[in-house]
Amino acid sequence: MNMNTNFDKVDIKQFQHDLITWFVREQRDLPWRKNGGDPYKVWVSEIMLQQTRVDTVIPYYERFLEKFPTIESFAEADDESVLKIWEGLGYYSRVRNLHSAVKEVVQHYGGKVPETPEEISKLKGVGPYTAGAVLSIAYGVPEPAVDGNVMRVLSRILLMWDDIAKQSTRKLFEKAVRELMYYENPSYFNQALMELGALICTPTSPSCLLCPVRDHCQAFEAGVQEELPVKTRKKTTKHVEIVAAVLKNKDDQFLIRKRPEKGLLANLWEFPNVEDHGPYVQMRQGLAGYLKNELEIDTELETGTFEKVNHVFTHLTWTIDAFSGKLIGDFSGRPNYKLVCKEQLEEYAFPVSHQKIWQAYKKQYL
DNA sequence: AATCCGTGGCA
DNA sequence: TTGCCAAGGAT
Numbered sequence: 001m002n003m004n005t006n007f008d009k010v011d012i013k014q015f016q017h018d019l020i021t022w023f024v025r026e027q028r029d030l031p032w033r034k035n036g037g038d039p040y041k042v043w044v045s046e047i048m049l050q051q052t053r054v055d056t057v058i059p060y061y062e063r064f065l066e067k068f069p070t071i072e073s074f075a076e077a078d079d080e081s082v083l084k085i086w087e088g089l090g091y092y093s094r095v096r097n098l099h100s101a102v103k104e105v106v107q108h109y110g111g112k113v114p115e116t117p118e119e120i121s122k123l124k125g126v127g128p129y130t131a132g133a134v135l136s137i138a139y140g141v142p143e144p145a146v147d148g149n150v151m152r153v154l155s156r157i158l159l160m161w162d163d164i165a166k167q168s169t170r171k172l173f174e175k176a177v178r179e180l181m182y183y184e185n186p187s188y189f190n191q192a193l194m195e196l197g198a199l200i201c202t203p204t205s206p207s208c209l210l211c212p213v214r215d216h217c218q219a220f221e222a223g224v225q226e227e228l229p230v231k232t233r234k235k236t237t238k239h240v241e242i243v244a245a246v247l248k249n250k251d252d253q254f255l256i257r258k259r260p261e262k263g264l265l266a267n268l269w270e271f272p273n274v275e276d277h278g279p280y281v282q283m284r285q286g287l288a289g290y291l292k293n294e295l296e297i298d299t300e301l302e303t304g305t306f307e308k309v310n311h312v313f314t315h316l317t318w319t320i321d322a323f324s325g326k327l328i329g330d331f332s333g334r335p336n337y338k339l340v341c342k343e344q345l346e347e348y349a350f351p352v353s354h355q356k357i358w359q360a361y362k363k364q365y366l
Numbered sequence: 367a368a369t370c371c372g373t374g375g376c377a
Numbered sequence: 378t379t380g381c382c383a384a385g386g387a388t
Contacts, residue, residue, distance in 0.1 A: 049384040056374070056383085090372030093387075127386045147384045167367070194384055203382070204377085233381085264371070313372060314382095352373065 006158040006218065007179055015157075015216045016182040016189070022212035023192035026199070030054065031061050039113035039138035040071040040102075046133045047098050047125060051091060054198070060089050071113070074099065075106040080348065083267055087349040092266060097125030115139045128170065136186040144177035145190040146170050149197025154180075155229035156201060156219035164229045242320045243287040244273035244354075246306075246361045247299060249327040253339040256348065264316075269348040271357060272337075273320065283321060295334060301325035307360035311353035322357045324365060342366065 027033070032045035044064060048057045064085055068074035074082075077099065086095040101123035105113055113134065114120040121131045132145035144150075151164045151173050158176060162169045182189035200207045208220050219225040247255040256269050274290040276283050284301055291299050301323045309320040331339060340348075342362075350358065 046384065051371090051383055051385060052373075053375075053383050088373075090374090091385085093371070094385090097386080125386065129385055133384070145384080148382085149384065191384090198384080237380095266371090311373095312379095315370070 006160070007176075009218060010157070010180070010216055012180060015180065015213055018212045018216070019192045019196065020182055020185065020188055023188055023195055027191070027195055028054075028199075031058055035065075037138055039115075039134060040074075041065060042138040043113060043130075043134050044098070046130045046137075047094050048089065050094060050130070052089065056089070060086070071102055071111050072106060075103045075111075079267075083349040084347065087268075088352055088355070092268065092349075094125055096267070100124045101126065113138065115141060117141075117143055128174070132174075133190065136190045138187075140185070140187055142178075142181050142183050142186040144174040144181070145194075146173045146177060147194060149194040149201075150177065150190075152203065152229050153193055153197045153201045156206075156225050157213065157217045159218035159222065159224075159228075161228070161230050163232050165232045237315060237317060239317045239319065240275055241277055241283075242273050242318055243276045243283045244271045244320050244322045244357060245287055245291065245299065245301060245325050246271050246322060246357065247291075247297075247325050247327040249331065249339065253341055254345055255327060255331065256338055256340060256345060258336040258338075264313075265351045267349075268351050270350060270354045271322070284323060287323060295331070295337070297331055298328040299325045300328060306364050307357055309353050309356045311351075311356075318353055320353060320357065322360070324361065 032041065035041035035045070045057070045061055048061055048064075067085060068077060079099070082095055082099050083092065086092055104123060105111060114123070115135060117131055117135060120126055120135060121128070126134070129145055129147050132143040135141035135143045136145055148164070151170070154160065154173055154176050155162070155164065160172065160176070162172055177193075196211070196213070200211050204226070206225055208214055208217070208225060211217065211220070214220055217225070219228050249255075255272055257272055259265050259268050259270055261267055272291060272295070274287060276286045284303065288299055288301055291297055302325060305321040306324050307322040309318070309322065311318045311320070331337075345358070
C-alpha cells in the first residue's frame with residue numbers, strides 16, 4: 001500500500017493536539033501512572049500488561065511492588081518467591097525473564113535501566129513493544145511502542161489493510177508512529193494511542209461518536225471501522241485427558257512435583273499426573289500403575305474422582321480427573337518431587353488448574 | 367514464518 | 378457454549 005497517500009490526508013499537528021488533549025483529560029487513574037516515572041516500575045507494569053487485561057494486572061502490580069519495591073530487592077529475590085508472586089497471572093516465562101534481566105541491569109548497569117533501544121532490547125523479555133514503551137514512558141525517548149491497540153487505532157485512522165497477525169506488519173506501524181509522533185511528549189503520545197484503543201477505538205463496536213480524532217479517521221470517513229484491523233487467525237485446539245493424584249502419607253504430607261524448566265507452565269508445581277485416554281476404571285488403574293512404575297510407590301486410590309477440572313489454554317484443553325489417595329510406605333525421594341505439609345504446599349506456585357484441584361481437596365478432606 | 371506460551375472476561 | 382481476545386516475546 002502507498003502509505004504516503006494516507007498520510008497526506010492527516011493534519012498531523014491537529015491530530016497530535018486532539019489526541020493529547022483528550023488523553024490529558026480522559027486518561028484512567030492507573031497504579032503505574034503514579035509510579036513517579038521509576039523505570040523499574042514502568043518496566044514491571046509493561047511486562048505484566050503483555051496480553052493481559054488491566055483489571056487483572058492491577059492487584060498483581062500492587063502486590064509485586066509491595067514485595068519488591070526496588071530493582072535491587074527484586075534482583076535479590078529467590079526463584080520460588082518470584083514464581084509465587086506471578087501465580088495465576090499466566091505466561092510465566094515473563095517473570096523468569098524479567099528476573100534474569102533485572103539481575104543483569106543491577107550487575108552490569110549499576111541498577112539503572114538502560115535508556116537506549118540497543119541496550120534495553122538486549123534484556124531478556126524486552127521486545128520491540130516493551131523497549132519502546134519503557135524508553136518513552138520512563139525516559140521520554142521518542143521510540144514507537146506498537147501493541148495491538150496501536151495497530152488497531154492506526155489501521156483505522158490511516159486505512160491500513162495489512163494483516164496485523166503477521167509479524168512483519170508491526171514494522172509498518174512503527175514507521176507510521178514515527179511519522180505521527182508528538183516529539184514534545186513521546187510518553188503521552190504512545191500512551192494516548194493505547195488508551196484510545198482501550199477506551200474508544202475498541203475491537204468491536206468502537207465509540208466513534210465519542211472519538212477525539214474522528215475527524216482524522218479515514219476508516220470512519222469510509223464507514224469501514226468495523227472491518228479493521230485485518231487479522232487472520234487459526235485455531236487448532238487439542239484436548240488432553242489427564243489423571244492426577246493428591247497423595248497423602250501417614251505423616252499428613254502431600255506429594256508434589258516440579259514441572260520441567262521449559263515448555264508449558266515451566267517450573268511450576270503440580271500434583272503427580274499422567275495423560276490417559278482410557279475409560280473410568282482404566283484411568284484409575286492407569287494412574288496407580290504409573291505411580292508404581294515411575295516412582296516405585298504403592299498407593300491406595302479412592303475409586304471415584306473428587307474433582308474434574310476442565311481448563312482451557314489458548315491452543316489446548318486439559319481435562320483433569322483428580323483422585324485422592326494414600327501414599328503407602330516410605331517415599332525414597334526423586335528429583336523434582338517433594339513431600340510437604342499443607343502449609344508448605346501453599347508456598348509453591350501452582351497452575352490455576354491444580355489450584356482448583358487443591359481447593360476441592362481441602363473442601364472435601366481437610 | 368509459524369507456533370507456543372496462561373488466564374479470565376465477554377458476546 | 379464457543380470463540381475471541383488483552384499494553385508480546387521467544388524459538
